[in-house]
Amino acid sequence: MTAVANQPPPVRGPVELVELRTSEDGGAQRKRRRLRVPRAVERLVGVVLLLAVWQLAASVGWIDEKTLAGPADVASTFWTMVTDGTLPDAIWVSLKRVVVGMAIGVPIGLVLALFSGLSRVGEDLTDSTMHMLRFVPLIALQPLIILWLGIGESAKISLIVLGAIFPIYVNTSNAIRSIDPRNLELARTLGLSRWATIRRIVLPAALPAFLVGLRMATGVAWLMLVFAEQINARSGIGYLMIKAQTFFQTDVIVVCLLVYAVLGVVSDFGVRSLEGRLLRWQPGR
Amino acid sequence: MATREVEVLHPLTLDERVGLNPEPPLAVRTEAVRRRFGDRVVLDRIDLDIRKGEFVALLGRSGSGKSTFLRALAGLDEGVEGRITVPTARSVVFQDPRLLPWASVLDNVVLGLKGGDARDHGRQVLDEVGLGGHGDAWPKTLSGGEAQRASLARALVREPELLLLDEPFGALDALTRIRMHALLQRLCARYTPAVLLVTHDVDEALLLADRVLVLTEGVISLDVPVDVPAPRLRGDRQFISLRSRLLAELGVDEAAEGAHGKALP
Numbered sequence: 001m002t003a004v005a006n007q008p009p010p011v012r013g014p015v016e017l018v019e020l021r022t023s024e025d026g027g028a029q030r031k032r033r034r035l036r037v038p039r040a041v042e043r044l045v046g047v048v049l050l051l052a053v054w055q056l057a058a059s060v061g062w063i064d065e066k067t068l069a070g071p072a073d074v075a076s077t078f079w080t081m082v083t084d085g086t087l088p089d090a091i092w093v094s095l096k097r098v099v100v101g102m103a104i105g106v107p108i109g110l111v112l113a114l115f116s117g118l119s120r121v122g123e124d125l126t127d128s129t130m131h132m133l134r135f136v137p138l139i140a141l142q143p144l145i146i147l148w149l150g151i152g153e154s155a156k157i158s159l160i161v162l163g164a165i166f167p168i169y170v171n172t173s174n175a176i177r178s179i180d181p182r183n184l185e186l187a188r189t190l191g192l193s194r195w196a197t198i199r200r201i202v203l204p205a206a207l208p209a210f211l212v213g214l215r216m217a218t219g220v221a222w223l224m225l226v227f228a229e230q231i232n233a234r235s236g237i238g239y240l241m242i243k244a245q246t247f248f249q250t251d252v253i254v255v256c257l258l259v260y261a262v263l264g265v266v267s268d269f270g271v272r273s274l275e276g277r278l279l280r281w282q283p284g285r
Numbered sequence: 286m287a288t289r290e291v292e293v294l295h296p297l298t299l300d301e302r303v304g305l306n307p308e309p310p311l312a313v314r315t316e317a318v319r320r321r322f323g324d325r326v327v328l329d330r331i332d333l334d335i336r337k338g339e340f341v342a343l344l345g346r347s348g349s350g351k352s353t354f355l356r357a358l359a360g361l362d363e364g365v366e367g368r369i370t371v372p373t374a375r376s377v378v379f380q381d382p383r384l385l386p387w388a389s390v391l392d393n394v395v396l397g398l399k400g401g402d403a404r405d406h407g408r409q410v411l412d413e414v415g416l417g418g419h420g421d422a423w424p425k426t427l428s429g430g431e432a433q434r435a436s437l438a439r440a441l442v443r444e445p446e447l448l449l450l451d452e453p454f455g456a457l458d459a460l461t462r463i464r465m466h467a468l469l470q471r472l473c474a475r476y477t478p479a480v481l482l483v484t485h486d487v488d489e490a491l492l493l494a495d496r497v498l499v500l501t502e503g504v505i506s507l508d509v510p511v512d513v514p515a516p517r518l519r520g521d522r523q524f525i526s527l528r529s530r531l532l533a534e535l536g537v538d539e540a541a542e543g544a545h546g547k548a549l550p
Contacts, residue, residue: 182383188361189377190397192437200396204387281387283425 009255023072069251074258077251086240091259094236098221098267099154101160106217107170108161110210116169117176117206118198127173134166139227146232155226163220175206208282211275218271222264309336311370312447312479313358318367327353328365329503337446338477342437342490345500346535351483354500358481372479374444380452383433384424384439384478391420393423394439404543410442411435413475414468430461434468447477454489462470466492488532491524492517499534507534 051071058070065073068161078221081087116126138159149155179202229238239255244252311336320328327350335341345351356363361378384393395407411420414434424432433453440448448467454462470493473480490497491511499507509530513523532539533542 007439105304182379182381183385184381185361186379186395189375190443192397195395200388204385207387279387281423281425283423 013139063258066248066250069254074254075250077249077257079256081252081255082220087255087259089262090235090237090240090256094225095239095263096154097228097236098160098225100218101224102155102164102221104157105161105164106168106214106223107214109165110172110216112165113169113172113176113206113210117173118202123177130166130169130173136168138162138224151232156225156233160221160224160226163224165219167216167220168210168213168285170208171216172206175209176202179205206274208279211278213273215268218267219264222260225258237246296462297399309338311335311485312337312339313481314368314370315318315358316368318354318357318369318384319356320350320365324449326503329355331367331503331505333498333505335447335479335481337479340473340480340482340495341499342482342484342497343488344484344497344531344535349500350503351500352430352451354485355449357445359390370533374443374445375447375449376441376445376478377449377451378433378445378453380428380455381437382424384427384435385433386425388421388424389420390416390422390424390427390435391513393424393435394420394442395539396439398442406439407442410438413472414438414439417500418539430457430465434466437469437472441472444476446471448480450474450480450484453482455461455484457485462489467487469493487528487535489532491527492519497527497531498541499531501534507531 028073055071058065058068058073063070069077078087112126112171113132115122116130117123141162142159145155145158149158183205184197187201192200226238229236230242233239233242237259241253241256242251244256311334315331315333318328318331318379319326331354343351343354351501353362355377357369358360358371359375366465377393379521385396386391388396391407391411394411395403399405406418408417411417414437416431416434416438419427419431424435427435434454437453454465457465463497466489479536482490482493491513494511496508496510497507501507507530509527511527513521513527517524519525529539
């Protein structure tokens with residue numbers, strides 16, 4: 001080391017300074033400046049505007065009733081369908097199909113995921129097969145299913161079952177396989193048995209992904225339901241729509257569409273609140 | 286057993302313990318331990334004895350294989366050659382607390398323990414590490430120091446004969462680390478396990494250990510007792526000279542790197 005190297009470099013100026021904006025009241029004023037309209041009201045405004053334009057178009061006669069019924073017609077049709085029992089009956093039938101389909105499909109997907117995620121043999125046997133089958137468009141299976149099961153309830157439900165299996169399988173098996181190896185190492189140092197490791201570490205770690213799969217499966221189940229009910233159905237919401245189509249009842253069709261939307265949103269909300277309950281340990285919940 | 290109770294009341298240095306009981310039982314013996322990853326020999330020939338109640342610190346530069354050796358003692362490495370004898374009751378504290386986020390702090394501490402009084406015992410150890418009120422909390426709500434104390438409680442509730450510490454304070458801030466050192470000393474005096482502390486912090490090793498090892502190129506290149514009287518202070522003459530020796534062994538030139546006299550956290 002030379003003497004020069006130990007010498008600190010001389011300090012030279014000038015330094016360009018800037019004064020940052022600060023507040024006198026801790027930022028309270030910025031909040032006050034904005035006009036107070038509740039967010040919920042703001043969100044409603046868009047919907048109300050859309051309904052108003054739609055109603056106007058229907059009343060003035062811009063849209064023919066056979067093309068699309070106006071909101072007032074839809075509302076009164078809805079009320080008639082509720083009071084005469086057609087709508088509740090149809091909803092009940094459709095809901096039952098989805099629930100039964102999910103109740104069969106979700107456990108199958110879960111068992112396959114556990115089999116594939118927990119053992120090498122299981123992975124080799126299941127995984128590539130499942131990923132191959134996943135890309136078969138389920139709707140294209142309809143002719144085969146009808147040949148095997150006829151056109152009864154089991155044909156419709158089996159389509160929903162198939163729709164539910166894959167999202168559950170893909171999400172859960174993937175989560176099991178990508179589990180944090182440090183936690184498995186911990187299990188070894190604590191002397192946990194294989195079963196205890198699965199129960200205390202593997203399954204809880206895969207739970208968030210399983211619930212994501214459940215949400216996706218619910219969405220697919222409704223999709224499959226719509227499709228199954230429009231072919232060869234004698235009951236259910238889809239059947240109401242097909243029947244309405246024959247009689248140009250656009251009001252009934254719109255009511256059915258809205259019912260599908262509401263059922264989808266409600267079931268998604270149900271899965272999300274299940275998530276909230278089961279994943280309490282996640283920060284921010 | 287009787288002698289150990291005496292030790293609990295009056296924590297003694299290793300020499301004094303040896304005086305009371307000329308031969309504390311062996312807790313660890315390794316013979317010709319060797320570990321290769323491909324062509325690279327990480328551990329060459331490691332012969333090491335650790336006695337019960339002895340606190341051994343293992344120093345080494347990063348990549349020197351000190352964590353590999355600890356993992357071998359933990360039974361986490363089946364590719365290791367040679368002979369390793371360790372107690373059945375052993376616990377590991379990692380640098381990251383590894384608390385399962387979906388289980389409460391208490392459930393984490395007693396994870397895998399059997400018996401009806403496991404939870405009571407778990408609460409009691411949580412009390413000892415100063416987390417008495419946090420048993421029902423979720424791990425993600427703990428600070429870094431609290432999480433590491435919970436991980437220490439999880440190790441101690443199993444009453445290990447061998448406690449393996451893999452840079453347990455490496456991720457903590459300086460002030461928290463000082464408190465953790467004191468806590469660890471108290472707990473070791475109470476539970477008297479054999480301890481192997483892997484660290485790269487020379488001061489930490491000198492503050493806590495009865496004996497310091499340096500691992501260089503796969504062999505133990507230095508094995509010295511720490512004969513600095515308690516309470517150990519960083520400014521102590523013996524402390525400073527031992528530190529210089531260890532730093533030199535680790536290949537650090539204090540004068541050139543400005544490490545001399547700088548209080549490491």
